[in-house]
Amino acid sequence: MALQESGEMYLETILILGKRRSFVRAIDISEEMGYSKPSVSRAVGLLKSGGYITVDDGGCIALTEAGLAVAEKIYERHTLLTELLVCLGVDEKTAADDACRIEHHISDKSFEAIKRHAGQSGEHKRWSK
Amino acid sequence: MALQESGEMYLETILILGKRRSFVRAIDISEEMGYSKPSVSRAVGLLKSGGYITVDDGGCIALTEAGLAVAEKIYERHTLLTELLVCLGVDEKTAADDACRIEHHISDKSFEAIKRHAGQSGEHKRWSK
DNA sequence: TTGACAAGTTAGCTCCCGCTAACTATAATG
DNA sequence: CATTATAGTTAGCGGGAGCTAACTTGTCAA
Numbered sequence: 001m002a003l004q005e006s007g008e009m010y011l012e013t014i015l016i017l018g019k020r021r022s023f024v025r026a027i028d029i030s031e032e033m034g035y036s037k038p039s040v041s042r043a044v045g046l047l048k049s050g051g052y053i054t055v056d057d058g059g060c061i062a063l064t065e066a067g068l069a070v071a072e073k074i075y076e077r078h079t080l081l082t083e084l085l086v087c088l089g090v091d092e093k094t095a096a097d098d099a100c101r102i103e104h105h106i107s108d109k110s111f112e113a114i115k116r117h118a119g120q121s122g123e124h125k126r127w128s129k
Numbered sequence: 130m131a132l133q134e135s136g137e138m139y140l141e142t143i144l145i146l147g148k149r150r151s152f153v154r155a156i157d158i159s160e161e162m163g164y165s166k167p168s169v170s171r172a173v174g175l176l177k178s179g180g181y182i183t184v185d186d187g188g189c190i191a192l193t194e195a196g197l198a199v200a201e202k203i204y205e206r207h208t209l210l211t212e213l214l215v216c217l218g219v220d221e222k223t224a225a226d227d228a229c230r231i232e233h234h235i236s237d238k239s240f241e242a243i244k245r246h247a248g249q250s251g252e253h254k255r256w257s258k
Numbered sequence: 259t260t261g262a263c264a265a266g267t268t269a270g271c272t273c274c275c276g277c278t279a280a281c282t283a284t285a286a287t288g
Numbered sequence: 289c290a291t292t293a294t295a296g297t298t299a300g301c302g303g304g305a306g307c308t309a310a311c312t313t314g315t316c317a318a
Contacts, residue, residue: 006275027295039276041297059295088242101234110227113217135305156265168306170267188265 003050005104008074009033010043011052014063015071023060077103077111084118132179134233137203138162139172140181141232143192144200152189206232206240213247 003011013032017024030040044061047053052067063071078099085095106114132140142161146153159169173190176182181196192200207228214224235243 004274025295030295035275036277037296038278038298041295042275045297085239085242088239088246090239090242094236094238098234098236098239102231105227105230105234107223107227109223110214110217110219113214113219117217133304154265159265164305165307166266167268167308170265171305174267 003052003070006043007047007050007052008070008104009100010040010047011063011067011071012074012078014053014061015068015075018063023058025059025061029061074103077106080111080115080118081106084114132181132199135172136176136179136181137199137233138229139169139176140192140196140200141203141207143182143190144197144204147192152187154188154190158190203232206235209240209244209247213243 010029010033013029014024017028017032021028026037026040026044029035029044030037033040035043044053044055047067048055051064052070054062054064056062078096081099081102082092082095085098086092090098139158139162142158143153146157146161150157155166155169155173158164158173159166162169164172173182173184176196177184180193181199183191183193185191207225210228210231211221211224214227215221219227
C-alpha cells in the first residue's frame with residue numbers, strides 16, 4: 001500500500017494536531033481538514049492497516065515510526081516551501097496553499113537542492129529580493 | 130468543465146507535439162504520453178467538448194485559443210521550473226519530472242514571484258550557487 | 259478484390275477519494 | 289431512567305482517470 005497524496009495529507013495533519021493537543025481523534029482530523037467523518041474513518045483505516053498509525057481503544061490516533069517519518073518529511077517541505085514563497089513576496093495564505101500542494105509532488109533530490117540553496121542564501125534572507 | 134491536472138497535461142503535450150510535427154493525432158499523444166488509445170480518445174473528447182481543442186475530419190487535433198492559453202501557461206511553468214531546478218544542481222531528468230508535477234499545482238501568484246526572482250538573479254545564473 | 263494494418267471508438271472494469279444517509283455505541287444530563 | 293449529544297462505522301454514490309477487449313473504418317498493397 002503505497003501512500004497517496006491524500007494519505008500524506010492525513011499524516012501531516014495528525015502530526016500538526018498532535019503538536020496542538022494531547023490526543024488526536026478522527027473527529028479532530030475531520031474538523032481540521034474539513035472532511036466528513038466517513039471519509040476520515042476510511043482514511044484512518046487505511047493508514048492503520050498500512051502501518052502508519054495506531055488507534056487505541058479510546059479512538060486516539062498516534063503516528064508509528066513510519067507514519068512519523070512521512071509526516072515530518074512532508075511538514076518540513078511545507079514549512080520551508082511556505083517560507084520561501086513568502087520571502088519571494090507571496091502572501092501567507094497563497095504561499096501556504098501552494099506549499100501544501102507542491103510538498104507532495106517534489107522529489108527528495110529537488111527538495112534537498114532547494115533547501116541547500118535556501119540555506120546558502122543566508123537563512124533565506126537572500127530569497128527576498 | 131474545469132480542467133484537471135490530466136487535461137492540462139494533454140494540452141501541454143499537444144502543444145509540444147505541434148512544435149515537432151505538422152499535425153497531431155490521438156495516436157501521437159498516445160505514444161508520447163504512454164497512455165492507451167481509449168484513454169486518449171476519451172480525454173480528446175472531453176477537451177473538445179470543453180472547447181480546448183478542435184478535431185478535424187482527418188483526426189488532426191488543434192488547440193483553440195483557450196487550449197493554447199492553458200498549454201502555454203503550463204509549458205512556461207515547465208520550462209522555467211526545470212531550468213531552475215537544474216541550476217540548483219538537480220539532474221535534468223529529475224528536474225523535468227518534478228517540474229512536470231509542480232507545474233499543475235502552483236498558483237499564478239507564486240509562479241510570478243519565482244519568475245521575478247529568477248529574472249532578477251541575472252537570467253537564472255544566481256540560482257546556481 | 260481481398261486481406262491486413264492503422265487509427266479511433268465503445269463498453270465496461272478498477273482504483274482513488276470525496277460525499278450523504280443511516281446506524282451503533284457510549285457518555286452526559288435532566 | 290430516558291433523552292440527547294458525540295464519535296465512529298457501514299453501505300452505497302459519483303466523478304476523475306487509467307486500463308483491456310473487442311469492434312469499426314479507412315487505406316493500401318498483394
